[in-house]
Each structure stands twice: as structure tokens, then as C-alpha cells.
Amino acid sequence: MSAHSLWSVQEQDFPTSASRRQQLRFLLNYAVLAPSSHNTQPWRFRIGDGGDSVELWADRSRRLPVADPCDRELFISCGAALLQLRLAMENFGPRTYTELLPDPGEPDFAARIEWGHQPVDRRSERPLFKNIVWRHTDRAPFQDWTVPACLLRELEAQAAKEGARLRFLPAGAAREPVAALISEAVRRQAANPSFRRELAHWMRPNWSESSDGIPGFAVGIRGSLSSTLGPLLLRTFNWGSWMGKAEARTAREAPVLAVLETDTDDAKAWLSAGQALSRILLRACAEGVRASFLNQPIQVPELRAELGDGAQSGVPQMMFRLGYGFHSKPTPRRPVECVVS
Numbered sequence: 346m347s348a349h350s351l352w353s354v355q356e357q358d359f360p361t362s363a364s365r366r367q368q369l370r371f372l373l374n375y376a377v378l379a380p381s382s383h384n385t386q387p388w389r390f391r392i393g394d395g396g397d398s399v400e401l402w403a404d405r406s407r408r409l410p411v412a413d414p415c416d417r418e419l420f421i422s423c424g425a426a427l428l429q430l431r432l433a434m435e436n437f438g439p440r441t442y443t444e445l446l447p448d449p450g451e452p453d454f455a456a457r458i459e460w461g462h463q464p465v466d467r468r469s470e471r472p473l474f475k476n477i478v479w480r481h482t483d484r485a486p487f488q489d490w491t492v493p494a495c496l497l498r499e500l501e502a503q504a505a506k507e508g509a510r511l512r513f514l515p516a517g518a519a520r521e522p523v524a525a526l527i528s529e530a531v532r533r534q535a536a537n538p539s540f541r542r543e544l545a546h547w548m549r550p551n552w553s554e555s556s557d558g559i560p561g562f563a564v565g566i567r568g569s570l571s572s573t574l575g576p577l578l579l580r581t582f583n584w585g586s587w588m589g590k591a592e593a594r595t596a597r598e599a600p601v602l603a604v605l606e607t608d609t610d611d612a613k614a615w616l617s618a619g620q621a622l623s624r625i626l627l628r629a630c631a632e633g634v635r636a637s638f639l640n641q642p643i644q645v646p647e648l649r650a651e652l653g654d655g656a657q658s659g660v661p662q663m664m665f666r667l668g669y670g671f672h673s674k675p676t677p678r679r680p681v682e683c684v685v686s
């Protein structure tokens with residue numbers, strides 16, 4: 346199976362008469378399509394002996410020590426995969442029960458999810474499940490069409506289901522401070538050679554057969570040669586000034602700019618943020634609305650607090666824009682056999 350063919354997983358291939366264990370193995374195909382920082386896919390899964398549960402483990406061998414020194418985004422990525430597994434399990438079986446960080450002695454043991462016995466009302470979650478194979482990050486310019494307010498209210502509700510909060514930032518001149526913050530964060534990150542090295546390490550030429558990392562086409566680099574040279578250029582030159590301006594412009598022009606927040610800032614909160622993020626992205630995708638990320642001010646510790654919203658504010662975990670776009674393509678994934686035991 347190629348690194349891109351995982352996206353063509355079909356519902357009708359669910360092995361109805363196979364063992365529960367084999368069924369769960371099939372459903373992990375939906376979990377691994379989750380978004381993750383730099384497409385590191387920092388997860389491992391263990392199927393329980395009885396075939397009724399799956400353990401999700403954080404794979405710290407795939408961490409980003411420079412961009413994500415506390416493994417915050419690593420756990421958010423795991424949370425996103427967890428939500429997609431929950432959706433898949435409930436699409437084909439009974440209600441699931443999830444325990445976050447079930448063993449205090451095992452900090453990498455992120456979650457246990459098991460099938461219960463109660464039937465599920467699939468009506469509300471089915472559009473989310475169906476869009477797992479269609480959701481991709483879209484970094485190209487969006488149309489300037491308005492995202493309906495009723496969809497934004499729904500996205501807030503999706504975040505609340507996982508105990509997180511989605512806050513929409515104002516448009517127009519009021520967005521200027523955030524645009525400036527993004528530009529400054531990019532400038533600081535790119536000035537650090539270790540940051541540039543780490544990012545370049547996860548970039549892939551368009552012809553690459555690699556099953557992880559970010560292909561050039563996903564960030565708008567078309568040709569084979571330019572995508573091959575991309576990592577070298579990223580590593581060698583300090584591109585902070587122009588990229589900072591470009592990202593600030595993206596934020597200014599975004600039809601919707603949102604911050605996802607939690608009450609606390611620990612591994613449990615990060616897993617919840619990841620689940621909320623998946624819900625939001627999948628619900629938006631169901632309406633043709635795409636997202637891309639502007640996380641830089643959250644990744645630079647000295648700037649993170651400035652993204653807050655006064656006393657009532659939660660802890661910012663992710664910032665992203667939403668809008669109508671048509672240009673995204675699937676990026677590679679590691680096949681289930683590489684991440685399951």
C-alpha cells in the first residue's frame with residue numbers, strides 16, 4: 346500500500362464478519378489520516394487482547410524538540426487521531442468510552458478507547474466520519490466568500506463537546522495586532538538555525554515516496570526541482586522577514602481566524618484540544634470549508650500570552666484560518682502496520 350493510497354479507504358471494506366481485533370485494525374486506517382504537526386504522525390496503537398479496546402501511545406521518537414519542546418503539539422496530534430478513531434469505531438459499532446492518560450506511571454500512554462454495549466445515534470457524527478478522507482490542510486489563498494455564522498456557532502459547539510473553547514478573532518483593523526504577532530513569531534523562529542534545520546528535516550520533495558513529512562506541493566511548491574531544493578534553502582537562509590509578512594497577510598485576508606483554547610495547559614488538555622480540533626476541521630470540511638494553521642505566536646512562549654483575550658481567556662493551543670478553498674491534496678501517511686502492535 347502506498348503512502349497516499351490510505352486515503353482511499355472505503356466503508357464497504359469494513360470486515361463485518363472478521364474478529365473484533367481485525368475490525369479495530371481496519372478502523373485504525375481512519376485514525377492515521379489525522380493531521381499532525383509537520384506530519385510527524387507521533388502515535389502508536391495497541392489493540393487489547395479481547396479485541397474490544399485500543400490503546401493510544403504517544404511516540405516521542407517523532408517529537409519536534411525545537412518547535413515543540415514540551416510535546417504540546419505532539420499530544421494535540423495524538424488527540425486528533427484519537428477523535429478520528431472514536432468516530433470510526435462508533436460508525437461501525439456500539440458507543441465507545443475513552444479514558445485520557447489512564448496510567449499515571451506511563452506518561453506516553455495517551456488514551457484507552459473501548460467499545461461498550463449501548464447503540465449509537467449516528468446522525469450527528471456521521472458527517473464528521475464521512476469527511477475524514479476529504480479533510481486536508483489547505484495553505485493556498487481562500488475565496489473571499491463569507492463563512493455562514495450558523496456554521497461558526499456549530500464549530501464552537503464541536504469544540505465545547507471536548508471541553509475546549511473556540512474563539513473567533515475580529516476582522517479588519519482589529520486584526521492588525523494578531524497579524525503583527527504572527528509576523529514577529531515567524532521572524533524569531535526563522536532566526537534560529539536549529540528551527541530551520543528541524544523544519545527542513547520534515548520537508549519532502551514532491552517525488553518522495555516517504556510516508557511522513559510535508560511534501561513541497563502542500564506548501565505551494567510545484568516543480569520537482571524546486572521541491573528538491575526547498576529543504577536546502579529553508580535550512581540555509583533566514584527567510585523570517587518575507588515569510589513573516591506573507592503569513593501576516595494570510596491572517597489579515599482570512600475570512601475567519603480562530604483560536605482554540607483550553608482551561609489548563611497539560612497533556613490532558615492537549616489531548617482534548619486535539620479532539621476538538623479534529624471535530625472542528627471535519628465539521629467545517631463537511632460544508633466545503635478548509636483550514637490552515639497560523640500557530641507561530643503560540644509556539645513562541647514569550648508571545649503566547651499576548652494572544653489571550655483578557656481575564657476570561659483560556660490557554661491558546663491552536664490558531665487557524667477557515668475559508669473556502671479547492672487546492673488541497675492528500676499528504677502521505679504511515680500505513681497501519683507501521684503503527685500498531
Ligand SMILES: Cc1cc2nc3c(=O)[nH]c(=O)nc-3n(C[C@H](O)[C@H](O)[C@H](O)COP(=O)(O)O)c2cc1C
Nearest residue numbers: 380381382383384418421422481482559638640676
Ligand atoms: C498540532 C498541529 C500543529 C500544526 N501546525 C502547523 C503549522 O504551524 N503550520 C502549518 O502550515 N501546518 C501546521 N499543521 C498542519 C500539519 O502540517 C498537517 O496536518 C500535516 O502536514 C498533514 O497534512 P494534512 O493536514 O493535509 O493531512 C499542524 C497540525 C497539527 C495537528
